[in-house]
Amino acid sequence: MTAESGTARRPMLAALPRFSQQINRVLTWVVVGLFVVWVVGNFINAPKQFVSVFLLGVTLGSIYALVALGYTLVYGIIELINFAHGDVFMWGSMIAVTVSAHWLGLDGSQGWYVTAPLIFVTLLACIAFCGTLNVAIERLAYRPLRNAPKLAPLITAIGMSFILQNAGALVYGFIEQPVPDIFPTKPLFRIGGIAYTQKSLLIVLITIPVLLALVYLVRSTRQGKAMRAVAQDMDASRMMGIDVDRTIAFTFALGGALAGAAGLLFVMYQTSTRYDLGFQLGLFAFTAAVLGGIGNLTGAAFGALLIGLIQAFNEGLSWHTPGSSWTQSVIFSILILVLVFRPQGLLGEAVSDRA
Amino acid sequence: MRRVPGRALWVTAAVLVLATAAACGSGSSSDNNGTGGGGGGNAATPVNSSTCKSVVNPDGQxxxxxxxxxxxxxxxxxxxxxxxxxxxxxxxxxxxxxxxxxxxxxxxxxxxxxxxxxxxxxxxxxxxxxxxxxxxxxxxxxxxxxxxxxxxxxxxxxxxxxxxxxxxxxxxxxxxxxxxxxxxxxxxxxxxxxxxxxxPDNFQGPALALTAQGLGVKSVYILNDKQAYGAGVAQYFEDAAKKLGIQVLGNSAYNTKTGTNYQALFQGIAAKHPDAIMVGGLICENGGQLIKDKVAVLGDNSKVKLFLPDGFTTSQTITDAGKASEGLYASVAGVPTDQxxxxxxxxxxxxxxxxxxxxxxxxxxxxxxxxxxxxxxxxxxxxxxxxxxxxxxxxxxxxxxxxxxxINDAGDTDQGSMTVDVAKNGKLVTYKVLTPPSNLVETFPDQ
The missing domain is CATH 3.40.50.2300 (Response regulator)
Incomplete structure (x- = not known):
């Protein structure tokens, strides 16, 4: 849907005199070229290590994708960067701990025929809780500001983020919330001595159908059509009989549900969570959404995969690699580079499924 | 109609970069000036601060x-x-x-x-x-x-x-x-x-290095949290380990933010095949996750040993790391209470x-x-x-x-005893008590 009516977006620097367009293009290629050389160099340097780190990056990217989609859905429809989204995700992870470990008593000792249905129950609980939470946030904090200047809801979103974080700390305390390994951890195969576990594969296998279902929903259903219409023009949609408030609420519910699912997958993978989880992870997912082209569903998934891979490469590879303590710097540098050279994101032009 | 991310995104990016910077700055500077009052009266005046609890024996001078x-x-x-x-x-x-x-x-x-x-x-x-x-x-x-x-x-x-x-x-x-x-x-x-x-830590680093040597460790990879304490104790460990003939494969910083996954980090370290890992840091800096991911990638702590300073020597480490804590070594200054x-x-x-x-x-x-x-x-x-x-x-x-x-003229005790604990069946128990020899205790002139 739609779109950008109007002129195609041009990179920021294009606003400067014409020669800067050339500089822009050259710099873009230099950055991309260096990145490719670095990736290929690392592959040649240690191929086995590269493959196992790559697989890890795919798993991380899958979790980021579910969170990034929540950012992008909301941005697509009301052009708001919902900073509270990372904290909705944190709440998803907390609810997953409470329901799976504390209420249902899962601790990894049960057989899969017990674990699988109970995990599904946990998933439903996370989705229901986070979906409702996100709708409530929209109703209370964003809807009253829908016609206010852009900065107002943005600041409200940051405030919401702090409120959710502190509420998390109030309920769960300031310490880690550990869960036992509930997902199966048996190694599927080993590359250079490093095990690739069933758990890692499971994360990817759960993420893919969720993404496909989401794309189907936005592209091919009546509700999806309404979402795209509202994103394109709220007033015109209203004239066509679309209930705009309901459609926006539905979008928030969808984003919250995704965050709930991501929270569950994250905590099952990582086996612990804490009240401030949403901060770093939310920012990574936001970067992924911008990298892919904010508002673009496929772009968010693609951007998240890239961010997951870049994080894993940065921490796990050894040839000219900054290392773990630089991950944040690397990822936020990417955010800045994308905003400078390609503000529409990598897939920004593919507007067909913008919600 | 809709404009793709332009200025709004820039503003947002600036806000979040500032927010991150603020969150990362975990206090190291301060400028203070002590100011004072007069002499003491009969009963002591309680300190006027909300962080202070009530005075015990308030009649004291x-x-x-x-x-x-x-x-x-x-x-x-x-x-x-x-x-x-x-x-x-x-x-x-x-x-x-x-x-x-x-x-x-x-x-x-x-x-x-x-x-x-x-x-x-x-x-x-x-x-x-x-x-x-x-x-x-x-x-x-x-x-x-x-x-x-x-x-x-x-x-x-x-x-x-x-x-x-x-x-x-x-x-x-x-x-x-x-x-x-x-x-x-x-x-x-x-x-x-x-x-x-x-x-101090110039005793703690060598105590851990001596323990590692005693366990037959030939090579070690060191991680630190970049903070004064964590990076400091890691450095003292590194220097002592080298003196003891243990090969140090690297000493690098790790990201301490909640939610960070360290499996990629340990996969990179795995390629160097260390016998042991030493971490200079604190349990409250996502330490539980670090230990879990170490075990997930490098195997349990009996295979690739894990040495931690007193920032981890608390029951919280066992709670946070769960089963992965089994077999880790953690040091603490002084003599254990039961000895x-x-x-x-x-x-x-x-x-x-x-x-x-x-x-x-x-x-x-x-x-x-x-x-x-x-x-x-x-x-x-x-x-x-x-x-x-x-x-x-x-x-x-x-x-x-x-x-x-x-207490000597510098303010240090003349007791150099250090205890190294091992995690066994979900509890930290004393592994050994030792006093590092003076040739391993690094000292520098006062500045």
Whole structure:
């Protein structure tokens, strides 16, 4: 849907005199070229290590994708960067701990025929809780500001983020919330001595159908059509009989549900969570959404995969690699580079499924 | 109609970069000026700060404060430390020589941080400095907090407030290090007023390295959290390990933010095939995850050994890391509570009888020893701050909770004992007690 009516977006620097367009293009290629050389160099340097780190990056990217989609859905429809989204995700992870470990008593000792249905129950609980939470946030904090200047809801979103974080700390305390390994951890195969576990594969296998279902929903259903219409023009949609408030609420519910699912997958993978989880992870997912082209569903998934891979490469590879303590710097540098050279994101032009 | 991300995104990016920077800056600088009041009255005036609890024995003339992080993962430990201090004062009849004393525990942490907080540390120090009744402070628990408090208390008027730490292990607080202006920046007046009863990290690093050598470790990879304490103890470990012939494959920093997954990091390390991993950091910096991911990638701790400094030597590590904690080695300054003899054993027994703790934490007897040092210094003094500070140095403490020891002119104890614990069946148990030989203990001239 739609779109950008109007002129195609041009990179920021294009606003400067014409020669800067050339500089822009050259710099873009230099950055991309260096990145490719670095990736290929690392592959040649240690191929086995590269493959196992790559697989890890795919798993991380899958979790980021579910969170990034929540950012992008909301941005697509009301052009708001919902900073509270990372904290909705944190709440998803907390609810997953409470329901799976504390209420249902899962601790990894049960057989899969017990674990699988109970995990599904946990998933439903996370989705229901986070979906409702996100709708409530929209109703209370964003809807009253829908016609206010852009900065107002943005600041409200940051405030919401702090409120959710502190509420998390109030309920769960300031310490880690550990869960036992509930997902199966048996190694599927080993590359250079490093095990690739069933758990890692499971994360990817759960993420893919969720993404496909989401794309189907936005592209091919009546509700999806309404979402795209509202994103394109709220007033015109209203004239066509679309209930705009309901459609926006539905979008928030969808984003919250995704965050709930991501929270569950994250905590099952990582086996612990804490009240401030949403901060770093939310920012990574936001970067992924911008990298892919904010508002673009496929772009968010693609951007998240890239961010997951870049994080894993940065921490796990050894040839000219900054290392773990630089991950944040690397990822936020990417955010800045994308905003400078390609503000529409990598897939920004593919507007067909913008919600 | 719709515009793709332009200015709004820029504003957003700027906001979040600033937010991240703010969140990352975990306090290291402060500028403080101690200001002071007049002499002491009859009953001590309580410190005017919301972080301080009520005064115990409020009729005492001279006020001793304690400054410990009472929130977060160390609260089990610090609560006991306050109880230990109170018990020592009570057993002394709230008297030090001809002076009567009062005790006021203060908190240098915030619930949000779950650990010490730089703003709170500075504010506390200024509050003590401004209360003329405060004669001495027992604290801090964390070296980073002591770095902020020591100069403020040193410049207090009239005269520096004596500070005795039961737990600070950063060497620079009393002696030269590779860091510029240590230790002189902690006593701006030129006269020292800070002492401690635990051996510093230049003993702890070698103790871990000696343990590693004893376990047949030939190569090690070191991770550090970039903070003064974590990176410092990692460096002391590295230097000692090299002297002991252990190959150091690397010493790099790790991301301490919640939610970080370390499997990629350990996959990179796995390619170097280390026999052991050493981490200079704290359990509250996502340490549980770090241990879990170490085990997930490199295998359990009997295969690739794991060595941790006292930032991890707490039951919280077992809770956070779960099964992955099994077999890790963690050091702590001093002698374990169950190996104390004489007055120390009596103290532990009395403490258990009085407070019925589930177990006595390692620093609890050290808090008692710090209280004994303070009592001794007040007893030998003329009741003024300057005199109490002066009497810390060269103090001979006989028959204390820790046996007999003395405080040298720098403010360090002559006891260099270190304990290395091992995690067994979900509990930290003593693996060995050792005193590193002087050739492994790195020292640098004062600056």
């Amino acid at each position: 001279l006020l001793v404060t304690s400054d410990l992080p009472l929130n977060g993962s160390s609260s089990h430990q610090t609560t006991q430390m306050n109880q230990a201090i109170e018990m020592v004062f009570e057993q002394a009849g709230w008297k030090a020589g001809k002076y009567t004393i009062a005790f006021q525990p203060c908190d240098d942490s915030t619930p949000q941080a779950g650990t010490w907080d730089s703003t709170t540390c500075s504010a506390n120090a200024n509050a003590y400095a401004q209360d003329p009744s405060v004669i001495a402070n027992i604290g801090t628990f964390n070296s980073g907090c002591a770095e902020l408090e020591a100069p403020v208390l040193n410049q207090a008027q009239p005269g520096p407030i004596a500070m005795v730490s039961p737990a600070n292990t950063w060497p620079g607080l009393t002696q030269g290090t590779k860091v510029a202006a240590e230790p002189s920046k902690y006593f701006p007046t030129g006269t020292r007023s800070y002492a401690r009863v635990v051996a 104390l003899t004489g007055a120390g054993a009596t103290f532990v027994q009395d403490f258990q009888d009085k407070y019925h703790p589930d177990f006595v934490d390692p620093y609890t007897p050290y808090a008692a020893a710090a209280a004994q040092v303070v009592l001794k210094a007040i007893e030998a003094s003329d009741g003024t701050r300057a005199s109490v500070s002066k009497n810390l140095f060269g103090a001979q403490i006989t028959d204390s909770v820790l046996g007999s020891f003395s």
